Amino acid sequence: MKKRLMFLALAAIGLASCNGGFNKGEGGLLYKIVDDKSGPSIKEGDFMVFNYTVKNDADSVMQSTFDKGQPQPLSMPSLKGQPKGNIMSVFTLLSEGDSAIIKVNIDTMTKGHPRPKELKGKYIVYVIKMEKVIAKGNLSDEVFQGRIKAYQESLGEAAKAKEPIAIKKYIADNNLKVTTTPSGLNYVITKQGSGPVAAVGDTVSVNYTGTFVNGKGFDSNVKAEAVRLKLPIDPMNPNRFKPIHFPLGVQGMIQGWNEAFLLFNKGTKAKMIIPSSLAYGPQGYQGVGPYTPLVFDVELVDIIHPNPNAAKPAQLQPPVVQSQQPVKK
Numbered sequence: 162m163k164k165r166l167m168f169l170a171l172a173a174i175g176l177a178s179c180n181g182g183f184n185k186g187e188g189g190l191l192y193k194i195v196d197d198k199s200g201p202s203i204k205e206g207d208f209m210v211f212n213y214t215v216k217n218d219a220d221s222v223m224q225s226t227f228d229k230g231q232p233q234p235l236s237m238p239s240l241k242g243q244p245k246g247n248i249m250s251v252f253t254l255l256s257e258g259d260s261a262i263i264k265v266n267i268d269t270m271t272k273g274h275p276r277p278k279e280l281k282g283k284y285i286v287y288v289i290k291m292e293k294v295i296a297k298g299n300l301s302d303e304v305f306q307g308r309i310k311a312y313q314e315s316l317g318e319a320a321k322a323k324e325p326i327a328i329k330k331y332i333a334d335n336n337l338k339v340t341t342t343p344s345g346l347n348y349v350i351t352k353q354g355s356g357p358v359a360a361v362g363d364t365v366s367v368n369y370t371g372t373f374v375n376g377k378g379f380d381s382n383v384k385a386e387a388v389r390l391k392l393p394i395d396p397m398n399p400n401r402f403k404p405i406h407f408p409l410g411v412q413g414m415i416q417g418w419n420e421a422f423l424l425f426n427k428g429t430k431a432k433m434i435i436p437s438s439l440a441y442g443p444q445g446y447q448g449v450g451p452y453t454p455l456v457f458d459v460e461l462v463d464i465i466h467p468n469p470n471a472a473k474p475a476q477l478q479p480p481v482v483q484s485q486q487p488v489k490k
Contacts, residue, residue, distance in 0.1 A: 188246020189266030198258035206297035218282025231450035320452040356427025361410035366463035
């Protein structure tokens with residue numbers, strides 16, 4: 162019996178070696194558990210919070226939560242009726258603190274559908290880090306949801322405490338001599354304009370590049386900057402790399418922008434470090450986490466005075482991050 166167990170163990174090791182150290186799952190899925198902490202494995206209904214990076218075969222990053230500091234919350238779904246090769250099957254092998262690499266066969270993922278042109282190679286690669294697991298077990302829904310809420314509130318408090326430290330560090334690391342307004346807006350004029358200053362109601366035309374304080378970009382309407390920051394570029398959007406226009410003082414634009422462009426002359430270029438209190442606050446928005454400061458390099462291209470006979474502009478609607486107008490709230 163012992164010899165048979167030894168043989169099976171050696172066979173499993175041999176199979177993993179053939180796949181570059183990866184274990185083989187159903188549907189052509191390959192997985193490798195990199196960090197294996199002690200603790201119960203994830204079960205259906207458990208609440209989990211994890212960071213992930215999605216890459217292609219060429220190791221090119223397609224998406225990542227690590228860069229944004231905003232891990233993904235999710236309740237572990239049932240695997241009954243799920244197609245073979247579902248990455249959630251590997252999650253049942255993980256516990257809090259574990260990390261894993263999962264390779265999903267693209268042909269299995271897209272079976273019955275045309276393969277998207279951007280999906281090249283054989284696998285999509287997921288790098289997973291399980292940050293937190295709250296087990297459902299026999300807990301009542303009230304107690305279970307209470308634990309989830311308490312955990313999420315603790316994350317918010319931690320982010321709130323870190324924000325002023327992150328802003329201060331960014332300013333020091335980049336040797337910036339900022340001007341700080343009473344509201345907390347920080348800015349540095351990198352090129353002084355000589356034109357007029359805008360007033361509330363004027364429409365401003367702006368070029369911008371938005372990054373987090375860790376240097377990772379999230380949007381730009383300047384093509385060279387979008388390429389440098391490796392931002393997605395939609396060739397079907399002809400206005401992607403043109404100045405955006407918005408009327409100052411309207412609801413829907415983040416307060417930091419409404420305040421800043423009242424300070425600049427036409428033609429001014431500036432760097433703005435905007436605290437979350439003037440951006441997306443404690444709730445965050447789309448790809449921006451709670452209590453997240455934002456950095457914008459901007460150019461005030463033009464100022465357009467309102468036509469007194471024109472109809473009032475419609476209220477701006479919030480877009481998704483990495484859209485043409487990423488700073489609406």
